[in-house]
Amino acid sequence: MTSSAENSGQPVFTIIVLGASGDLAKKKTFPALFGLFLHGHISPKTRIIGYARTKMDRPDFLKRISQHIKNTTAPKVKTMLDQFLDQSTYVSGAYDQDSGFLALEQEIQRVEREAKIYDRLFYMALPPSVFIPVANGLKRNCYTTKGINRLIVEKPFGMDLESSRTLSKALGALYREDEIYRIDHYLGKEMVKNIMILRFSNQIFGSCWNKDHISNVQITFREKIGTEGRGGYFDEFGIMRDVMQNHLLQILTLIGMEAPRSSNAEDIRDAKVNVLRAIPEVIESEVLLGQYGKSEDGTMPSYLDDDTVPKGSKTATFAAAAFHINNPRWEGVPFVLKCGKALDQQKVEIRIQFKDMGNAIFHKDVAARNELVIRVQPQEAVYLKMTQKLPGLGMDTVMSELDLSYASRFTNLTVPDAYENLILDAIVGEQSNFVRTDELDEAWRIFTPVLHKIDRGLVPVEIYPYGSRGPKHLPEFVTRFGFERHAQNYSWPETSQTSVAQAVAALSADSKL
The missing domain is CATH 3.30.360.10 (Dihydrodipicolinate Reductase; domain 2)
Structure with missing residues (x-):
């Protein structure tokens, strides 16, 4: 299957941020995504979808994800931020029920038809207690067969050797190693x-x-x-x-x-x-x-x-x-x-x-x-x-x-933010800086x-x-x-x-x- 990344000089993904209402997403993930968007490191066709349990409408979501983005009064930044927000949407749903992930899949398919994107990057800005149910929900309901799937997993990766192996075994049963990007922002x-x-x-x-x-x-x-x-x-x-x-x-x-x-x-x-x-x-x-x-x-x-x-x-x-x-x-x-x-x-x-x-x-x-x-x-x-x-x-x-x-x-x-570096690496498929x-x-x-x-x-x-x-x-x-x-x-x-x-x-x- 030929992916959208192979059809153009710049990889184009639908980026789905799980845990989109949390502090990590608000303070790190979304500002990093916007930084990449602002400086032309990700395609203008990129679409961002937030998913979390918190019920909120799209204006509240857009306000939340933009509050930690800096220098928004500069004309270029403001213009680009408006475009970035225009391409961002939100879906609320549980982490352990298929109904929420089915709603997420519908939204992903909608933006894919609109932007002709077939590759998906899932960013799990989540606590480890929900890694496995979310990974299962995504695989059952949101895993594309038309393009690339990549899964970014935030630390901590377990509490000790046994729990880490349990987590790795569970993820490994769902995704190939080349699809998993364990992020250590250092x-x-x-x-x-x-x-x-x-x-x-x-x-x-x-x-x-x-x-x-x-x-x-x-x-x-x-x-x-x-x-x-x-x-x-x-x-x-x-x-x-x-x-x-x-x-x-x-x-x-x-x-x-x-x-x-x-x-x-x-x-x-x-x-x-x-x-x-x-x-x-x-x-x-x-x-x-x-x-x-x-x-x-x-x-x-x-x-x-x-x-x-x-x-x-x-x-x-x-x-x-x-x-x-x-x-x-x-x-x-x-x-x-x-x-x-x-x-x-x-x-x-x-x-x-x-x-x-x-x-x-x-x-x-x-x-x-x-x-x-x-x-x-x-x-x-x-x-x-x-x-x-x-x-x-x-x-x-x-x-x-x-x-x-x-x-x-x-x-x-300008020294780039660590999250900008790593998200861009995940988009282009560079795994050397992941665990x-x-x-x-x-x-x-x-x-x-x-x-x-x-x-x-x-x-x-x-x-x-x-x-x-x-x-x-x-x-x-x-x-x-x-x-x-x-x-x-x-x-x-x-x-x-x-x-x-x-x-x-x-x-x-x-x-x-």
Whole structure:
């Protein structure tokens, strides 16, 4: 069967968003779809259909999906938004009854006749509790035989190895693996997608990316906010399931994998799976857990102060864990993953710390360890910390950096949203940034034993103040796995658009002298 994607240069899908009334769809999915539409990355013929249990008329639906779209007063944006909304409709129905899906199928067929579209992309912006009934309802009632079917599934993909396998088996019985797109939005972030380019296109990094040169790798996720009334949802999962088992582990595989045989999606995913297979299960003695309490000044609430959190909950809002890749490249190099809420900073970064110089002519306190830092967010950047001579008559040293800050280097470009990247990948059939079944299986194998011990309260949880750096034993923990903080105070100069503009103005003024 020849699909509409094959008949034109640009794939054309009817995009059906399941869970269209929820926060994820409202804040992420629809703004991403509009961003793609606005910049011409999806066809003007594309039709959007929302489906959810909430009963609302089309004007209410259109108001809901447009409220998180930015810059709508700009003439071009307003015109395109009007067109986008004109091509969007809504159907309400249950997730476990065929009647709703039959109504959805009627609406899909209506827009397909109108736009001559035969390919369907189903985006399940839904909680995992309804994945299977919705997947069944779609397969029975809305699966097209005239074109392509693709199914985007949001995390979490289960709670442990057993539940993940149950979910994978159920989905696998309904859809082929090439039809399933398990979305982890961190794989769509610009700096995460940049990791492979940095590693495999630069000899300077490729030649030293191993145990002979690297001491340890730190992958850090820090949030300044707490649960903010979402504690009921968060408490079911905890920080390790919510962030570490998926987002941070995905980053680890990109840092740790061998060069894929090609840029083909399956070769890339094979390389990631091989890394996971080389990682033994996490053990509780190499895990540090924390839960945020009140801030030191008493102005910010504790996790347990959230009314949606069960009384006396021991759920961790901070976790650090060490991972070991038992292969020739990485034997003996610890990878420490850290994630937490209600901390002092908002950032996600990868910090690769190189080994000491050894028999250097300069003392260790003078010649500090080099670090390659990849700042994922905010203020995307890559910088290399290094020791240099401090300008002057003496031989004093200073820690400085070779700095690629996106805000100053790419002033005329916009970093796309992660969801835009991944939805576009799904539309064009690019699966390298989505999670395959065996990859998911290996990830849960690594985490499940320690997660079960955490669930049973067998791993202690340390209280840390809201707005702090985390549990008081964190510095000791990272030191245990090889990380060294240099004696000199060092802070990366946060480059702002204002300072860049000032620098450009100064250079312009100099050129006129």
